[in-house]
Amino acid sequence: MTTLPQATLPRERGRDDAMPADPHPVHGGPVLEGWTTSSGVRVVYAARRSIPIVDLNIDFDAGSCFDPPGRAGLSEMVASLLLTGQKRYGALPAMREEAAEHAFDDIGAKVAADAQADRIAIGLRSLSQPVLLERALLLLCAMLAAPAWAARPFERERERLLAFAEEQLTDPEQLCNLRLTQALYAGHPFGVVADAGSIAAIGRQDVAAFHRQYFVRSRAIITLVGDLTRADAERIAETLALALPAGASPLAAPSDTASRTGGEPEEANAVAPPPAAAMGRRLTLDHPASQAHIAIGARVPGVGDADYFPLMLANRMFSWRLNDVVRDRLGLAYEVSSALFMSRLGEHRIALKTRRDQAQQALDAVHATLRGFVEQGVDAAEFDRTRRELIDGRALAFDSNAKLLRHAADIGFDRLPLDHLLRWPEHVAAVSLAQAMATFAKWIDPARQTTLVLGARR
Known part of the structure; x- marks a missing residue:
């Protein structure tokens, strides 16, 4: 999978040097603006004028959950092939892979694509100097609208994906996470994993067909951050939107007043929500790994749900408790974590590595720590300290263009209100200790969790 630099784009002419750089109101983060282009594409924008760089991101509702049956891995193949040569686009001549890469390098721009479960993200970073920015924009439009899908890059990328699929089955940590994902999303596209058979079945015609179906305006969200x-x-948003075909069922524009708990209705072409998760399962995998790997997962509400902030606060305290007990006091884990993965869907995972002969002891310690945290809770001082640290440290979440871009893009993709960053500290401050603990107990419950143990000594 290609990793995004987390994105960019625009121009110097008309710049108002008198405007304050990076406006951050005292009560929250940067101000986001949103609108819809004349052709129906949603846009999220934040000005950051202090450095001459623009970051741009385009998220397409086109992730691996849309891979057709028997072709798992197709969305990743599409993302990896986008920058491997383009056909003629307007005044821009056709370019092979090396020429396409050099074209971005020659103007100091960076471009990347990343396929995820629910989206394909295209990111561009460029200097804001008009000539360079215009060139970067033209190259990006060609990359999106007229990819060549040449035979040589296609065969190379397919071999790379085949090698990665094989590696996932041999690397213990990757295999543990893979199998837990399959268990948590059994019967849903999120739980389908690319393997040698599905990757080998992908043809160039499949890549082109996927691109035609999903790289359209109705499935695109544009985010712009920086010196513009x-x-x-x-x-710029108009230019990018018009480079894409129209598609169907346009997505609604982000709203400044959308309810955080309600959000906007799902569009007709979105993937269906997963079925109810199986409850309280334990899975064991034999593996010759030198350590035992334990992963405990549960599905939780997404970032737009009213339980998001209480759950986030409680999990921060639980993560500290878990490290203090399981790793530091008992010495049962080389590393242990409790993490929330939040988008339109949410997921909670506890992960640790331990000696093969003490896997059960470590698992028992995790469960005991969880029970103690839920039953005994934390004192008010610890809760207040955690809440204050989250609020005081919030500025670090967007201290660079790349970070701000990812937050802004997620707000657009997850259909959150545009004042989400501004009101984030307010939402955190409004959570009470009782609310945080009750929400955690409701969702992080052993009866809801799936546990996977890999490599334990029998």
């Missing part, structure tokens, strides 16, 4: 005016952002 609102007028420049509108111009």
Whole structure:
């Protein structure tokens, strides 16, 4: 999988040097603006004028959950092939892979694509100097609208994906996470994993067909952050949107007043929500790994749900408790974590590595720590300290263009209100200790969790 630099784009002419750089109101984060282009594409924008760089991101509702049956891995193949040569696009001549890469390098721009479960993200970073930015924009449009799908890059990328699929089955940590994902999302596209058979079945015609179906305006969300005016952002968004075919069922524009608990209705072409998770399962995998790997997962509400903030606060305290007890006091884990993965869907995972002969002891310690945390709770001082640290450290979440871009893009993709960053500290401050503990107990319950143990000594 290619990793995004987490994105960019625009222009110098018309820049208002008198405007304050990076406006951050005292009560929250950067101000986001949103609109819909004339052709129906949603846009999220944040000005950050202090450095001459623009970051741009386009998220397409086109992740691996849309891979057709028997072709798992197709979305990743599409993402990896986008920058391997383009056909002629307007005044831009056709380019082979090396020429396409050099074209971005020659103007100091960076571009990347990343296929995830629910989206394909395309990111661009460029200097805001008009000539360079315009060139980067033209190259990006060609990459999106006229990929060549040449035979040589296709065969190479397919071999790379085959090697990665094989590696997942041999690397103990990757295999543990893979099998837990399959268990948590059994019967749903999120739980389908690419293997040698599905990757080998992918043809160039499948890549082209996927691109035609999903790289369309109705499935795109554009995010712009950096050294550009609102007028420049509108111009760039219009250019990018018009480079894409229309598609069907346009997505609604983000709303400044959308309810955090309600959000906007799902569009007709979105993937269906997963079925109810199986409850309280334990799975064991034999593996010759030198350590035992334990992963405990549960599905939880997504980032737009009213339980998000209480759950996040409680999990921060539980993570500290878990490290203090299981790793530091008992010495039963080389590393242990409790993490929330939040998007339109949410997931909680506890992960640890331990000696093969003490896997059960470590698992028992995790369960005992969880029970103690839920039953005994934490004192008010610890809760207040955690809440204050989250609020005080919030500025670090967008201290660079790349970080701000990812937050803004997620707000657009997850259909959160545009004032989500501004009101984040307010939402955290509003959570009570009782609310945080009750929410944690409701969702992080052993009866809801799936546990996978890999490599334990029998």
